[in-house]
Amino acid sequence: MPQVAGFIRQVVKETERMVSHFFKGGGEAEETPTHLESPVTAMERGHGSGNGVRYGFGAMQGWRVEMEDAHTIVPSLLGVGLERWAFFAVFDGHAGSKVARYCAQHLLGQVTSNADFARGGGGGEVSVEAVKGGIRTGFLQIDSHMHKQWAGAGADRSGSTVVAIMLSPDRIYFINCGDSRAVLSRGGRACFYTEDHKPFLPCEQERIQRAGGTVTLQRVNGSLAVSRALGDFSFKGAEWRDQTEQLVSPEPEVFEIPRSADDQFVILACDGVWDTISNEDLCRFVRSRLQLTTDLEEVCSQVVHLCLYKGSRDNMSIILICFPDAPRVSEEAIRREAELDTYIEQIVTESFNHQLEEGESNLFYVMQELSLGQIPNLPPGGGLASKRDLIINIYKRLKEEYKTANSRDSDESR
Incomplete structure (x- = not known):
C-alpha cells in the first residue's frame, strides 16, 4: 500500500503541474520539457565528520532536465567563533538553479554575520533567541539582496526551498522554508519533523489572500506549489505589504530542540525524496542500512535509488547526520x-x-x-x-x- 500511495502522490503532483500550465495559458504543449525520456542516475556523493557527528550526502538529477538542487555542509563554524557548531542545508531549486546555488554559498554568512545573531555574544554563548532571530534576519537579508540585485527586465524567476539544521553543543535548530523536510530519529522513532509550507495550509492561505492572491489547484495563483521560498520574486511584488506578507514568504520557521543522548540521526531531504516515502518509513530504512555499513555515502545512495524506484520524478538530495547513538553495524x-x-x-x-x-x-x-x-x-x-x-x-x-x-x-x- 505505501508504494501505491507514493505512486498516487506522483500522479496527483504531475496532474496539478499540467493543469497549472493550462491555467496560466500555456496552451496544449509546454514551451520547454521538464522531464527527460530516461533518468540521469549518476550520483554526487560525499561524507565527513566533525564535532562528534558523522555525515553523508547524496544527490541525483533523476528525470528532471536540470539539476536544480544545491547543499551546504559546514562541520565547524570556525570563522565566527563557534568552532563547536555545525550547519547543514539542502536547497531545492525550482524554475532554475540560480537562487539555490547562490543561497548555498551565501546564506550561512548572512545568518552568522548579522547583528541579531551576534547580539547573543560569541564563543558558544549565543542565546537561543539570538540564534533564532539571526536565522530569520539572515533569510530576509539574502532574499532582499537577491531581489535588488536581480530586479528588472529579464530578471531571474527561479526560487528555492531550504531545509537546514544548525547544531550547537547542546541544541538542534531546525530551519525550514518551503516543502523540503527535516526529520529527527531519537530513541528508535521519528520524534520530530518540520512541516511543509504548502499554500492550502490555513495560515499560509490567509496570507496569500491578504496579499491579493488565490490558492488554486493547491498552488499560489494556480502556479507555485510552495508558499514559502527564497527567490520567486514574481510573487513578491506587493509593495504595500511587508516582506514576510507577500504571496510567497521568505520567512523561515525555526524550531529549537535540546540534544539528547538518544538522538540517532537527522535526515535533511528535498521533496523529491519525501514524495515517495513517509517520515517513519525512511527512518526505518536508514536504521536498517546503518546496521549493515558505516559508509554514510552508500546509505544516502541507497535512499535516493529507493525513491527513484518508488516513482520520484524530481531531483533528489539528502544529507544524513549521525549522532553517537546511531545504529551500529550488526x-x-x-x-x-x-x-x-x-x-x-x-x-x-x-x-x-x-x-x-x-x-x-x-x-x-x-x-x-x-x-x-x-x-x-x-x-x-x-x-x-x-x-x-x-x-x-x-x-x-x-x-x-x-x-x-x-x-x-x-x-x-x-
Whole structure:
C-alpha cells in the first residue's frame, strides 16, 4: 500500500503541474520539457565528520532536465567563533538553479554575520533567541539582496526551498522554508519533523489572500506549489505589504530542540525524496542500512535509488547526520541481509528459467512475480523496491550466462 500511495502522490503532483500550465495559458504543449525520456542516475556523493557527528550526502538529477538542487555542509563554524557548531542545508531549486546555488554559498554568512545573531555574544554563548532571530534576519537579508540585485527586465524567476539544521553543543535548530523536510530519529522513532509550507495550509492561505492572491489547484495563483521560498520574486511584488506578507514568504520557521543522548540521526531531504516515502518509513530504512555499513555515502545512495524506484520524478538530495547513538553495524543484521539476497537470487533464477521454458525471459515478469510473492525480511521501509538493483544485476548475469552458453553450443554444433 505505501508504494501505491507514493505512486498516487506522483500522479496527483504531475496532474496539478499540467493543469497549472493550462491555467496560466500555456496552451496544449509546454514551451520547454521538464522531464527527460530516461533518468540521469549518476550520483554526487560525499561524507565527513566533525564535532562528534558523522555525515553523508547524496544527490541525483533523476528525470528532471536540470539539476536544480544545491547543499551546504559546514562541520565547524570556525570563522565566527563557534568552532563547536555545525550547519547543514539542502536547497531545492525550482524554475532554475540560480537562487539555490547562490543561497548555498551565501546564506550561512548572512545568518552568522548579522547583528541579531551576534547580539547573543560569541564563543558558544549565543542565546537561543539570538540564534533564532539571526536565522530569520539572515533569510530576509539574502532574499532582499537577491531581489535588488536581480530586479528588472529579464530578471531571474527561479526560487528555492531550504531545509537546514544548525547544531550547537547542546541544541538542534531546525530551519525550514518551503516543502523540503527535516526529520529527527531519537530513541528508535521519528520524534520530530518540520512541516511543509504548502499554500492550502490555513495560515499560509490567509496570507496569500491578504496579499491579493488565490490558492488554486493547491498552488499560489494556480502556479507555485510552495508558499514559502527564497527567490520567486514574481510573487513578491506587493509593495504595500511587508516582506514576510507577500504571496510567497521568505520567512523561515525555526524550531529549537535540546540534544539528547538518544538522538540517532537527522535526515535533511528535498521533496523529491519525501514524495515517495513517509517520515517513519525512511527512518526505518536508514536504521536498517546503518546496521549493515558505516559508509554514510552508500546509505544516502541507497535512499535516493529507493525513491527513484518508488516513482520520484524530481531531483533528489539528502544529507544524513549521525549522532553517537546511531545504529551500529550488526553481524546478525549482515547475516539476515545475506540470507535475503540469496533467497531473492534463488527466486529470480527460478523465474528466469521458467520463462525460458515457455519462450523468452522478461525482467518485467520477474519483478511482477517477486512483487506478488511473500518475501520475508525485506528491508523495513524499503520493501522490494530497495532490492531492485540486486534483482536487475542478477537478471543481467543470468541473461549473459544464457547467451554465452547458447553461443558455445552453437559453435560446438558446427
